[in-house]
Amino acid sequence: MAERVLEVTGLRAGYGPAEVLFGVDLHLARGEVAALMGRNGAGKSTTLKAIMGLLPPRAGSVRFAGREIAGLPPYRIARLGLGYVPEDRRIFTDLTVAENLAVGRRPGRSSWTPERLFEVFPNLAEMRHRRAAAMSGGEQQMLTIARTLMGNPEAVLLDEPSEGLAPVIVEQMAEAVLRMKAEGIAVLVSEQSLDFAAAVADRALVLEKGAVRWEGDVATLEADEGVRRAYLTL
Numbered sequence: 001m002a003e004r005v006l007e008v009t010g011l012r013a014g015y016g017p018a019e020v021l022f023g024v025d026l027h028l029a030r031g032e033v034a035a036l037m038g039r040n041g042a043g044k045s046t047t048l049k050a051i052m053g054l055l056p057p058r059a060g061s062v063r064f065a066g067r068e069i070a071g072l073p074p075y076r077i078a079r080l081g082l083g084y085v086p087e088d089r090r091i092f093t094d095l096t097v098a099e100n101l102a103v104g105r106r107p108g109r110s111s112w113t114p115e116r117l118f119e120v121f122p123n124l125a126e127m128r129h130r131r132a133a134a135m136s137g138g139e140q141q142m143l144t145i146a147r148t149l150m151g152n153p154e155a156v157l158l159d160e161p162s163e164g165l166a167p168v169i170v171e172q173m174a175e176a177v178l179r180m181k182a183e184g185i186a187v188l189v190s191e192q193s194l195d196f197a198a199a200v201a202d203r204a205l206v207l208e209k210g211a212v213r214w215e216g217d218v219a220t221l222e223a224d225e226g227v228r229r230a231y232l233t234l
């Protein structure tokens with residue numbers, strides 16, 4: 001069995017009185033890309049936020065790189081090497097691409113430099129001196145991913161990267177995920193699009209009503225109309 005970089009068991013979380021996650025079990029192997037799928041409101045974003053400590057887990061265990069991280073604040077989880085790219089872009093719009101990357105650097109242990117990132121994201125290289133405010137949503141999303149890599153993560157949680165992007169940008173986004181994988185970074189990507197999941201992921205986890213109801217190869221999921229109808233299509 002491949003070594004697990006992330007292991008989530010019985011994770012419960014919610015907002016105030018609203019319970020959203022009812023015991024999520026999932027894992028991510030080192031260097032693997034897994035797609036967390038499910039309809040709107042199934043709990044994908046909530047799962048990523050609870051793993052990252054942005055929403056305090058109410059029960060369950062989250063083990064990352066061999067240690068329990070449930071209950072730790074997000075900045076400590078990030079420092080341990082878990083990156084997080086939220087749906088809304090978190091960049092400094094007044095800064096240029098290169099400046100945004102410099103801000104993301106983690107002192108001491110970054111093997112990533114802006115130059116290396118520009119090799120991995122050639123489209124960002126072309127606009128390195130452009131202010132982020134003058135970039136498209138998709139380009140800003142790509143910059144958010146690149147900036148997360150400056151923190152030298154071992155694994156990255158990526159929330160709905162393809163949502164609302166033009167098809168050509170979605171393709172670039174898929175390439176970016178595959179390049180992260182090629183660099184040995186494990187990625188848990190929350191995604192509604194089966195096409196995107198099939199393009200990037202080895203394995204799919206399907207959430208419904210706050211728990212993982214199906215798990216398997218993306219190809220099996222594509223072929224199984226019954227499962228798709230039950231958990232994915234409207």
Ligand SMILES: Nc1ncnc2c1ncn2[C@@H]1O[C@H](COP(=O)(O)OP(=O)(O)OP(=O)(O)O)[C@@H](O)[C@H]1O
Pocket residue numbers: 015018020038039040041042043044045046047192
């Ligand atoms: N800040 C919040 N306060 C209260 N309820 C919330 C909050 N954020 C999400 N929820 C609720 O939690 C449930 C799961 O939402 P979540 O965003 O995790 O779903 P999702 O699978 O990521 O779907 P989407 O694709 O719509 O983001 C939904 O019922 C949603 O209404």
